[in-house]
Amino acid sequence: RKYLTWKYYAKKILYFLRQQSILKKLREFLQRPLEQQSVLEAAGLLDQYCNPLTVTSLECVISQLDDITEKVRKVLRLKNSTHPSLSAERGEEPELICDQELQRQVLDAINCVLYEQLKFKGNETDYYNPLNSYIHQVLSRRTGIPISLSVIYLTIAWKLGVKLEPVNFPSHFLLRWCRGPEGGRSMDIFDYTYIDAFGKGKRLTAKECEYLIGHHVTEEFYGAVSTKEVLQRMVGNLLNLGKRESSDQSYQLLRDSLDLYLAMFPDNVQHLMLQARLYFHLGIWPEKVLDILQQIQALDPSQHGAVGYLVQHTLEHIERRKHQTGPEVKCHTDEKHKDIQFSIGLIMKHKRYGYDCVIYGWDPKCMMGLEWIRNMGVTSLPHGANQPFYNVLVQDGSCRYAAQENLEYNSAPSEITHPEIGRYFMEFAGMHYVANEELQLRYPGDGELTLQTVTKVYCPPSVSTQDRDQEHMQQ
Known part of the structure; x- marks a missing residue:
């Protein structure tokens, strides 16, 4: 833990x-x-x-x-x-x-x-x-x-x-x-x-x-x-499974199966391009993306248009990374965050779907695009998209974005066995998770708020013996 x-x-x-x-x-x-x-x-x-x-x-x-x-x-x-x-x-x-x-x-x-x-x-x-x-x-x-x-x-x-x-x-x-x-x-x-x-x-x-x-x-x-x-066919099956959905697990499967395929066929332009696009989409290893694109250009000059587009945007990504000042800092005390009810590290339950989860991020309103909002039925919620939304790690291994009105305190908080839990938290403290240094920098006030909430919700002050005796006599 x-x-x-x-x-x-x-x-x-x-x-x-x-x-x-x-x-x-x-x-x-x-x-x-x-x-x-x-x-x-x-x-x-x-x-x-x-x-x-x-x-x-x-x-x-x-x-x-x-x-x-x-x-x-x-x-x-x-x-x-x-x-x-x-x-x-x-x-x-x-x-x-x-x-x-x-x-x-x-x-x-x-x-x-x-x-x-x-x-x-x-x-x-x-x-x-x-x-x-x-x-x-x-x-x-x-x-x-x-x-x-x-x-x-x-x-x-x-x-x-x-x-x-x-x-x-x-x-x-x-x-x-x-x-x-x-x-x-x-x-x-x-x-x-x-x-x-x-x-x-x-x-x-x-x-x-x-x-x-x-x-x-x-x-x-x-x-x-x-x-x-x-x-080749076995790897191809896994490749197709990796393409079926967009999740951390499917992206990892796609990365692994592409590695295997290219170990067998290192000069396959189609799969090299897919690998470059995947790394670009995930925003990881931009230098590797440039190496792959250079290889594609040498193998098939007709790919110049697609290669040039990715090269340009990858170079821009590298340049932006050089000038990054740090992650965005979010504080509950800011006026624009006054409607935020929950804090990172709290173990919650989804009212509608019943899943257990832990909060690792929040926004004062839904930050997803219109297509996502429409597909997920957010507009049918009483408070719609104009309410706080929370990034949560779910017990089933998924990462979700949940509306505040759909979350409630978990009556029996327990560990969330999610593969990404250590990316955000350094310890499970029995009733909640303790954010690691990186997450604390982004949400500097949440740690104290989480402790206060845990004390209030799960550890209310005990009634003294004298008070109980008086209450019993009155009854």
């Missing part, structure tokens, strides 16, 4: 350092021969990069998959005690099985264990949750999207001697299993059975695959793809 600001920035540094280490591993991984690049390791590196503060080692993931593989062997042993997959020791590299019927037995056993015993399933209810793309989360939650479930399925099959291939099918990633002579490669898409790991391991013909997406596709979409292409 203490040193929250130190912890916040320590995590930022650790986040950056670990990501640099993982990015180096990824570049080394991509330099290996294709046959030494496993889809599981690629998925593991993506997971580690997007969750650098979580312990998600590849060894731990492999151990979990080995446990599942042992369960599959037990099922196989009941069906066929002489099955060749039973002879391999845990963790050993298997010998590939050529016989079609023996391969089918393995796939049946995988389906039994994954979907019947362990209850793995496609996450249809929360499909666009980024956790569906992180392999350690898929294993612990037992749910995911087609590509992450395919990585697990393919890896287990390989551990048991059955070679499946990843298929970059549009809108629904698949695996394919060759039904040709002795399981060899074939150029005919109809020689393959396609496996839908999202659909509980259902086996499909080429024609049935089209029913999954509702339209016809050409033969090229049925071909096997490389590990790099699998990783």
Whole structure:
């Protein structure tokens, strides 16, 4: 509950350092021969990069998959005690099985264990949750999207001697299993059975695959793809999720997935431009923005117009930063702030939506644009936009801008587990948060007001014993 600001920035540094280490591993991984690049390791590196503060080692993931593989062997042993997959020791590299019927037995056993015993399933209810793309989360939650479930399925099959291939099918990633002579490669898409790991391991013909997406596709979409292409699609999924909304979490996801994409394709102008625009929009690292724009200009001179616009405004931003005198100071004692009822550090409850939050900033009236005011229904409030508004960190991890009339003191104030809490506060003091030095400079009088409010609302003066006795006698 203490040193929250130190912890916040320590995590930022650790986040950056670990990501640099993982990015180096990824570049080394991509330099290996294709046959030494496993889809599981690629998925593991993506997971580690997007969750650098979580312990998600590849060894731990492999151990979990080995446990599942042992369960599959037990099922196989009941069906066929002489099955060749039973002879391999845990963790050993298997010998590939050529016989079609023996391969089918393995796939049946995988389906039994994954979907019947362990209850793995496609996450249809929360499909666009980024956790569906992180392999350690898929294993612990037992749910995911087609590509992450395919990585697990393919890896287990390989551990048991059955070679499946990843298929970059549009809108629904698949695996394919060759039904040709002795399981060899074939150029005919109809020689393959396609496996839908999202659909509980259902086996499909080429024609049935089209029913999954509702339209016809050409033969090229049925071909096997490389590990790099699998990783590209996984990163692309996260990129699209990062673009879906505008929040701190989505911006971080967009930054991380862009880093991964550009590690694979460093000269991709489209994604370099997106990275430059993102940094520019967030107002961070302007020198890096200029470096990216210079790279884009060298790669594609036709981007001169867009590059020139961003260069000009980035230089202006750098110049303004040189002349900044400090943050705006807001005091309750100013006449224009006389309607402000609450102060920073107070733990509040939203009257309408019921969420718990802590105040980290305020304005004497709504400072958002007309479009935001209209979209959020501010004009329908009794006091509209012409009332104090508060910046709040919400328990669910979001940051919101709440009208004064919608906030009330929290009857049971408790810690707000928000990732940005240390950016503004240095300590949780039991009933409220104590602002850090930076926030105190911006709101110099709020600390004392918050203490007064906490004393008044949560710690009223106790009634003396004599007063209680007199009151009792009168009753």
